[in-house]
Amino acid sequence: MKSFKWISVLVVLTFVCFLLAGLAMAVPKYVLKFNHVLGAAEPYHEGFLKWAKAVEERTNGDLKIEVYHSAQLGVEEDILEQIRAGANIGQNTDSARMGMYVPEIAVMNAAYFIDFMGAKTPEEVMETLRKIKESEVMKKWLRDLEEKYGFKVLSFMWVQGYRHFITNKPIRTPEDLKGLRIRTPGAPIWQESIRALGAQPVAVNFGEIYTAVQTKAVDGAELVYANVVAASLYEVLKYMSETGHILLINFEVVSSKWFNSLPPEYQQILVEECDKAGVETSLKIMQELEESFKQQAIEKGLQVITDVDKEAFMKAAEKAYEKLNLVKTRNALMEAIKEE
Template structure:
């Protein structure tokens, strides 16, 4: 509206005694956009579980809230290592984080329940279970013990399998094999129960360790095996699917309070839409990765999953005894 038109409108409204400039100054200023930072340890790649979620979330949020709330993605540990970022999200230094659930057990060990072997029958079964009572109980641990909000539970791109220089289809074949694992208590315990000699190691060291024989194999999902080219030095993938822990999308309490009240519903709806999309794509991405591995000369082997599971499930009771708060969570998961 031009200054002249504004003046004429002011006269019509009985405000003619006010200068036009004063009327212009009295108009409420538009709220500045809120910008949040989301940390990820993975690259901004279409085959990354993290990017898959974020890309859909950002598009959905823009459609629902315009530019009022924006989330910037920082891949490849640009905001720090996961072990540091969890504390930064708690303190409000970093706004959001997407990661495997395991890292949060460093702040609340009960969350490690999700790292127990053979807890979920498949990756696809984890989502509906965590959308129910089990997830609600875990959400409260995140909120009450850590002070952050779980936006949703996404999928890893398939269960974790054993990739090695030889097949590992039975506990006898696994016995004594040095298998790289995440340095997480229940990962180590699970592989040990399966018969392996678990060897914690950073992912960046794995290729050379396989190449030189320092380790016999590693455990991870198929897209990761493809991405780090582990198939060049380990020609067998055994579909143990021993751990199907979820991806966890978390926002700090302070960060969530930055989201204007009128846009919070849109923000949460965008997160839910992104999670549904990511879940819908995970199985196809895993299948494509396995097919590519096979095309690169990798043997893909089924295994005696029941035998492995029978060795691992006693760990569930041991964990519940150590952390009684997880007993109802385990019950909700296993009875779902």
């Protein structure tokens, strides 16, 4: 009888040991909480989930990325400060906000930047970004962000599409924007670009655009088609004027302190898979989804204006480059990608 009891005890202990071992194996050694302001239905969210899955698989579960949509962890500006402090948090941001720290890097979100670089097709856009990433000019900016301000840029191979003006009147020339209050992010490059194109820029959080239009705090916004559909803005605004004034290039950033705490092979995996998911998501958006979201918006009643005087808008955009002393910066990048 005693022997039976001892056997039972051993069986239970063995089971507990296996259970504890399994739990230990299931708990990741490193966790990144990744935040973005877009909704769960946006293509970017799916892209971030694919990135997370690939990283978890390649690190055998040691490095886990938890993706939070709709700014569940907080507004972008607060998250960026937590990142600088060394928190294990990541944020989908852009060069405009990174330009608050290294001013030159903001040029990538200036009006018609990608047009000035000469890229037209989705493939040319991604190749241009690759060349920029490899340029000594960009490498210096990224080092400054990391060493002086605590930001590690994992990738900027994430393109959200072309931004257009969505308003309650057709926009064909810069003059048509005169007197209109247009929602745009608060960073200087966004503000000056929209001002140069003829409108009055107003900083409003992404999730508050619908209400801001309803209350007439703004007369419209400038967004990609996916944003318009996800936020149902076709319910309060009538026209999407295809100015294509900004190709939204996003940056995926984490704390340099946290990043440097990872084993070197995990650092490499995190960057490689971020670039890979970014290229895949970006090409899918530019090649397939932009037109799909456009058609969805049209079906909901949005009217699309295509006869836009792009040459006039590009000429007007120069004022933003001049105002922020970014003409030489833009030209330096143009030369850098030609030399590669």
